[in-house]
Amino acid sequence: MSSTTSGSRNQSQHHQPTRPKAPSSKASSVDTGYFQETPRLKNQFKDDVAIQRILSLYLSPVLLKPLHKELDSLASTALSPKVLTWLRDAETNPPTLESHDAFANRNENLRTSVGWRKLSELGAHEGIVAEGYEGRYGRIGQFAKYYILSPSSAITTCPFAMTDGAARLLAQQIPKAPSSTQGKVFANAHFRLISRDQSTRWTSGQWMTERPPGSEVGRRETIAVYSPLAEPTNFDDVDELGPWIIDGYKYITSATDADMTILLARTASGLSAFYAPTRLPNGDRNGIKVVRLKKSTGTMALPTAELELNGMRAWLIGAEGDGIREISTVLNVSRIHNSVTAVSFMRRGLAIAKAYAKARVVAKNRPLWTMPLHLRTLAGLELLHRASTHLTFLTVHLLSVIEDSASPTSINSSGYLYVPSSASAIQLFRILTPMTKALTARLAMITLSESVESLGGIGPNETEEPMNIARLLRDTQVLSIWEGTTNVLITDLISVLKRTSRAGGEGRSWEVINEFVEENLGRGGRAGEAGEILERCKVVLWKEWKEFESILDTRSKEELTRSGRAVLWRLGWVICGVLLIMDARRDGDRVATDLAKRWILERGGIWGWDDDRGNEEEERRVEDRTGDDCLVVFGEELPTGAEGRPKL
Ligand SMILES: Cc1cc2nc3c(=O)[nH]c(=O)nc-3n(C[C@H](O)[C@H](O)[C@H](O)COP(=O)(O)OP(=O)(O)OC[C@H]3O[C@@H](n4cnc5c(N)ncnc54)[C@H](O)[C@@H]3O)c2cc1C
Numbered sequence: 260m261s262s263t264t265s266g267s268r269n270q271s272q273h274h275q276p277t278r279p280k281a282p283s284s285k286a287s288s289v290d291t292g293y294f295q296e297t298p299r300l301k302n303q304f305k306d307d308v309a310i311q312r313i314l315s316l317y318l319s320p321v322l323l324k325p326l327h328k329e330l331d332s333l334a335s336t337a338l339s340p341k342v343l344t345w346l347r348d349a350e351t352n353p354p355t356l357e358s359h360d361a362f363a364n365r366n367e368n369l370r371t372s373v374g375w376r377k378l379s380e381l382g383a384h385e386g387i388v389a390e391g392y393e394g395r396y397g398r399i400g401q402f403a404k405y406y407i408l409s410p411s412s413a414i415t416t417c418p419f420a421m422t423d424g425a426a427r428l429l430a431q432q433i434p435k436a437p438s439s440t441q442g443k444v445f446a447n448a449h450f451r452l453i454s455r456d457q458s459t460r461w462t463s464g465q466w467m468t469e470r471p472p473g474s475e476v477g478r479r480e481t482i483a484v485y486s487p488l489a490e491p492t493n494f495d496d497v498d499e500l501g502p503w504i505i506d507g508y509k510y511i512t513s514a515t516d517a518d519m520t521i522l523l524a525r526t527a528s529g530l531s532a533f534y535a536p537t538r539l540p541n542g543d544r545n546g547i548k549v550v551r552l553k554k555s556t557g558t559m560a561l562p563t564a565e566l567e568l569n570g571m572r573a574w575l576i577g578a579e580g581d582g583i584r585e586i587s588t589v590l591n592v593s594r595i596h597n598s599v600t601a602v603s604f605m606r607r608g609l610a611i612a613k614a615y616a617k618a619r620v621v622a623k624n625r626p627l628w629t630m631p632l633h634l635r636t637l638a639g640l641e642l643l644h645r646a647s648t649h650l651t652f653l654t655v656h657l658l659s660v661i662e663d664s665a666s667p668t669s670i671n672s673s674g675y676l677y678v679p680s681s682a683s684a685i686q687l688f689r690i691l692t693p694m695t696k697a698l699t700a701r702l703a704m705i706t707l708s709e710s711v712e713s714l715g716g717i718g719p720n721e722t723e724e725p726m727n728i729a730r731l732l733r734d735t736q737v738l739s740i741w742e743g744t745t746n747v748l749i750t751d752l753i754s755v756l757k758r759t760s761r762a763g764g765e766g767r768s769w770e771v772i773n774e775f776v777e778e779n780l781g782r783g784g785r786a787g788e789a790g791e792i793l794e795r796c797k798v799v800l801w802k803e804w805k806e807f808e809s810i811l812d813t814r815s816k817e818e819l820t821r822s823g824r825a826v827l828w829r830l831g832w833v834i835c836g837v838l839l840i841m842d843a844r845r846d847g848d849r850v851a852t853d854l855a856k857r858w859i860l861e862r863g864g865i866w867g868w869d870d871d872r873g874n875e876e877e878e879r880r881v882e883d884r885t886g887d888d889c890l891v892v893f894g895e896e897l898p899t900g901a902e903g904r905p906k907l
Contacts, residue, residue: 298614300725304334304407307606308894309645312842312851313652317399319672326396330407333385337411342381343724348374349413349560350730354515356552356564367549371516375560379415382408383460387416388423392430392453397668398659399652402599409600410607411725413560414734417741418462418514420596424589425463425521426452427662429534431588432576440499441574447497448519448534461518464537465589466566468511474747476523476530476583481507481568483524483533483575498540501574503533505546508567513741515549515562521576521589529580535573546571557733591688594696594742595658598651601703601738604731605644608710611728612637613892615714629901634888636713640706641891642863645854646835647699653678653838654695657688675845676838677778679771686771690755691834697748698831700739707732749823752830757816769811772834776804779837782844789847793840796859800836807833832858850891857891 285291304310304327315323336342352372360366385408386393390401409416429449436442451461471478487502494500505524512520519536539545548567555563577585616628616637627633656678659669664680671678679687711718711732719729739745758766780797784790807829811819819826836859843851857863889897 296618298611298618298726300338300610300614302331302334303337303410303607303610304330306610308850309606309641309648310403310406312848313648314399314403316673316676316842316845317652317656317671318396318668319670322396322400322668326400326403330403333404333407336381336385337408338725342378342411345374345377345381346411346413346724348372349378349415350374353559354552354562356549358549365548367544369516369549369552369562369564371562372560375413375415378411378413379418379462380457382412382415382419383457384455386455387419388426389453389455391423392426394666394668397666398655398662399668402595402652402655405596405599406603406606409603410731414558415560416596416600417558417561418464418517420593420600420742421465421514421517421521421589422452422461422463423596424465424592425519425534427592428521428532428576428585428588435577440496441501443496444499444501444574445534448536451518462514462516464512464514464517464520464522465586465593466509466512466520466522467586469508470510474744474750479507479523479525479530481505481509481522481524483526483531483573485526494540498536500539500545500572501533501535503573503575505533505535505568505571505573508565510565511553511563512566513558513561513563515552515564515566521586522573523582523586524573526575526579528578530582531579532576532582532585533573534576535571539572555737557730557735557737559733590742591692592658594692595651595654597738597742598647598654598695598699601699601735602644602648602651604735604738605640605647605703605706607725608707608728608731609637609640609644611726611731612640612710612713614726615717617893619715626901628893629889629897631885631888633713634885634892636709638857638884638888638891639863640709642854642857643702643706646839646858647702649838649842650691650695650831650835651699653834654688654691657684657691660684661688673845676841677775677782679774679778683771683774686768687775690752690768690772693743693748693751693755694827694831694834696742697739697745697752697827700735701745703735703738707735745827746823749827750820753816753819753823753826756811756826757819767812769808772830773804773808776801776833776837779841782841785844785847787847789843789849789852792852792856792860793844796836796840796855800833800840800859803829803836804833850894853887853891 287293314326318326349372352374354369354371357368358365383389385404386401387405387408390396390404391398405416426449429445429452433442433445433449436445448461451459452463454460467473467476469479469481471480483503483505485502486504488500492500505522507524509522517537519534522533522535523530524533525531536545537547546569548569550565550567553563553565616633619627621627621630656671659666660678660680661684663669678684707728711728714728721727721729743751756769758768780801784794784797839851839855839858843855886897889895
């Protein structure tokens with residue numbers, strides 16, 4: 260033992276340590292000390308400049324005026340105590356399944372929470388599906404409502420997505436039905452799917468996934484056999500059971516509580532699509548055994564199950580062997596719903612992050628919302644949201660156009676944006692649907708993850724609604740998986756871009772994108788500072804598009820698929836860039852112009868673009884952007900004296 264050590268011990272034995280002086284302030288306790296001011300969300304329509312600008316690109320002022328009123332009121336409903344109570348109930352009481360009664364008899368009892376059922380009722384009442392078929396505001400109005408309600412919906416939007424897809428498919432099939440009975444069966448189902456009335460409305464499932472890989476739809480193991488009933492059923496015409504019998508195992512099916520389903524099964528002629536009610540008119544299940552519920556990180560309130568089908572009675576949709584083509588109608592619609600969910604979650608996540616930044620005070624007592632680095636982070640996310648929402652609503656508008664181009668709700672009445680009609684619209688829609696779904700789901704993950712982090716340690720907590728940003732992050736994860744994973748959608752996108760022609764050569768279906776880019780960028784610019792910035796954006800975007808077009812032209816489908824993520828980002832970047840320019844050009848709005856500049860000249864929107872074309876040149880010019888960041892994020896000037904405020 261060293262003398263130093265023993266010396267110090269001796270010292271401590273001889274001298275009583277002096278008690279440190281207590282600090283002048285009091286120690287914190289559970290009820291005393293520093294308390295964070297509670298952040299509050301504003302009205303989620305009034306506070307959302309992005310959606311207001313985007314709606315005005317597509318709808319006339321005559322339609323916008325009443326729609327704004329309804330969206331304002333719906334936004335209040337979405338944050339009302341009643342809806343938040345239902346949301347909490349749906350999240351904390353996930354569905355349960357009892358399979359047998361006390362005497363070991365099979366007696367399936369699938370229970371969902373009151374909150375889940377009430378939120379579903381609310382969505383139907385507000386026309387989350389119906390609005391798209393009623394002709395008042397068309398698809399744009401429908402999805403604007405969906406966008407406002409979705410973050411408070413406990414994913415009741417998932418069954419609505421499939422319901423909408425099934426409604427569109429059945430609407431196409433009714434005039435083609437091979438018998439009057441089948442026509443009546445389909446018409447009855449369609450009427451119920453688009454009903455707002457609780458006593459008549461139905462929801463639909465969409466059952467494709469089985470144990471073999473989802474991306475190999477051809478390997479379905481569910482079998483359908485034509486076996487008409489020997490005796491009529493004595494049910495009403497509209498309840499008549501179909502002549503096909505289906506057996507098989509469906510491995511992942513959401514909306515297990517749905518009233519009907521569209522499903523795939525194999526017949527002697529190949530994969531075919533079918534319609535089936537989930538229950539018989541007497542209330543028994545239509546040959547469906549709910550084997551078990553799935554447990555998922557997100558989508559807690561949504562009943563998702565494995566199902567065994569045994570003698571399910573169904574009607575064939577379209578021709579035998581055409582199943583993939585038929586069900587793609589459902590998928591195209593449900594992918595749009597997925598994209599709208601993604602951008603609506605981005606919006607709510609950002610609203611929470613912004614409310615928190617307004618309430619939180621950080622380093623040396625400075626308001627978090629004025630901190631340059633924090634503002635820069637949030638401005639980057641606002642940019643992702645603005646671009647993604649533009650892309651999504653362009654796809655929604657194209658759906659409108661291909662459904663009914665003559666409807667007043669399909670006429671892009673502002674006239675600022677060129678959108679093709681007829682055959683080109685169908686082609687553009689086909690390209691944009693998988694692209695938009697894939698891109699918005701990925702960007703929503705980035706935005707929600709960053710937004711969670713922006714609340715610091717509270718972010719991952721399952722806090723009270725409506726501030727529960729952790730729930731949004733959990734639910735966002737599934738958006739990139741169901742309705743096709745990112746890479747499966749990219750594969751689909753590239754196969755459309757490089758579609759093989761009947762003669763065997765590779766097609767040039769991206770020409771419709773060229774038309775979209777050229778027609779829009781070629782339109783007249785505007786004068787002034789905004790006009791000058793937008794002109795520079797136009798030149799850069801056009802050059803990038805032409806370079807990318809030559810890549811599409813010269814590389815084979817296989818080569819493009821190998822670097823598919825880059826194809827997704829670059830194509831998405833071009834289309835979003837066009838939309839941002841066109842939005843800003845119409846009025847030279849300062850924030851809209853700044854967003855176009857950030858996206859195009861600074862490449863602020865590119866995440867995961869795996870080449871090294873960075874943004875050095877423009878980055879050098881962006882030394883002091885805190886004031887602009889503040890405008891982009893909060894729509895207000897940075898307060899005088901805040902760090903980063905440009906010197907006057
Ligand atoms: C909560 C939830 C609810 C769902 N609800 C439904 C429902 O209601 N109805 C329904 O039918 N399905 C539903 N699904 C299933 C979902 O659609 C599938 O899980 C999804 O399409 C992926 O299919 P898979 O699980 O078979 O994965 P796989 O196809 O096995 O994919 C596994 C991985 O391989 C990758 N991959 C596959 N093929 C390729 C390729 N060619 N190139 C590159 N990568 C590839 C995928 O990107 C993925 O990362 C649901 C899923 C979840 C999570």
